[in-house]
Amino acid sequence: MDDLRRVRYFLAVAEHRHFGRAAEALHITQPALSQQVKALEKELGVELLARTGRGFVLTAAGLALQAGAQQLLSAAQELERTVRARASGTAGELKVAFTRSGSDSDISQRIRSFRKEFPGIDVSTITGWTSWNLDLLESGEVDVAFVRGNIAHPRVETHLIGLQEAAVVVSKGHPLAEKDTVEIDDIVDEPIVLWSRQTGPDFYDELVSHVWGDGAPNLVAEESDAEQVLDLVSSGTGISVLDRKRATRIAHENIVVIPFGTNPPQIAIQIAWMRESEAPALAHFLDWWRRCS
Numbered sequence: 001m002d003d004l005r006r007v008r009y010f011l012a013v014a015e016h017r018h019f020g021r022a023a024e025a026l027h028i029t030q031p032a033l034s035q036q037v038k039a040l041e042k043e044l045g046v047e048l049l050a051r052t053g054r055g056f057v058l059t060a061a062g063l064a065l066q067a068g069a070q071q072l073l074s075a076a077q078e079l080e081r082t083v084r085a086r087a088s089g090t091a092g093e094l095k096v097a098f099t100r101s102g103s104d105s106d107i108s109q110r111i112r113s114f115r116k117e118f119p120g121i122d123v124s125t126i127t128g129w130t131s132w133n134l135d136l137l138e139s140g141e142v143d144v145a146f147v148r149g150n151i152a153h154p155r156v157e158t159h160l161i162g163l164q165e166a167a168v169v170v171s172k173g174h175p176l177a178e179k180d181t182v183e184i185d186d187i188v189d190e191p192i193v194l195w196s197r198q199t200g201p202d203f204y205d206e207l208v209s210h211v212w213g214d215g216a217p218n219l220v221a222e223e224s225d226a227e228q229v230l231d232l233v234s235s236g237t238g239i240s241v242l243d244r245k246r247a248t249r250i251a252h253e254n255i256v257v258i259p260f261g262t263n264p265p266q267i268a269i270q271i272a273w274m275r276e277s278e279a280p281a282l283a284h285f286l287d288w289w290r291r292c293s
Contacts, residue, residue: 004076006040007069009033010048014058014066092281096125097133097145099200099269100225100246107146107161107269114288121281129225130200137274143282145272149203158270159286161293166207166265167244168258169251171234181261184211191238192217193229203267207241210265230255243267 012022013033023030041048048062058066096111115123126142133145137156151158168187170176176186188211197204208217220238223229227250229240234254244264247257271289273282 006036009036010040011069013037093122094281094285095142097136097142098127099130099146099148100127143279147270147272148200148267149206150268151202151272155275156272157275158272160268160270162269164267164269165244166241166267167247169233169242169247170239170256171236172254172256177256179258182258183261188212191220193221193232193238193240195229196222196224207265
C-alpha cells in the first residue's frame, strides 16, 4: 500500500541509522529519502529524528514509531493479501448443497480436494434434495448446489458434470431377480415404488417419461428417500428404478440391483448457481471445477 511508503522509508533509516545506506537499500536518492522522512514528521506533527552534527538519533516519538512500524507494515501486507485473495476467490466462504446421491459419489472427493488446494476458502456443506437445494439457492443460503435432472429455472445457471445410469431394484424373491439385465417392457406393468416427486420434479418427470412414455407408472407408494424406497421393495410392495451406483451401495441382502440391457435411463447430475451471483469464491470454484474436469 503506497500510503505506508513513508513509514517504510522511516523504518529503513531507523534500522540502518544512516541516510545513505538506507537510501541505497531502498533504491532512491538520499535527498528524496530525507524529504520523505521530513514529510512524515510534518504529517504526524512530531520530530522523529534529532539531527546532530554527525548524524541523528531517534527521539522518543521516533523510537515509538520504530517499535510499532514493522507490526503495522506486516498487518498491512497481510490485509492486502487477504483483500486480493477475496477478490480473486481464493479466500472467503463457499456454501455448498449436495443431493444425497451426490454426496455418495466422487463429488464429495472433489470437494475435499478443493478444500485442500484452497485452505483460505471456508467450505461448508449441507445435504438435501434437488427441489430443496434450489430453494436454498434462491434464498441465498447456499452459493452452489448439486442437483439431479435438467433444471428449467429462469434465474438458475447449470453445468452438467455427469450422467448416472439408473437400474431396476427388486426383492430377492421377485421373478425379475434371476435376470442379468431387464428391459423397459419388463417393468412397465409392475407395481412401482418411487421417491416423492416433490423432491425433484424435473428428474422425476424425466424418468417417468423415459420408462413409461405417455403413460403412467403403476405407482403404489412414494417415499422421501432411497433408503425408504428400498425398505418397501424389500417387503415386496413393489419394484423401483434408482440410481444404479447408489442403489448398489446402500442395498441390503434382500435387494437385487439389475441393470437395463438397452436404453437405460440416464440421470443428469449438475452444478447449479444463481445467474446473478457475483461471489468471487463461487466464480473461482466453478472455474476450478471446469479446469479439473
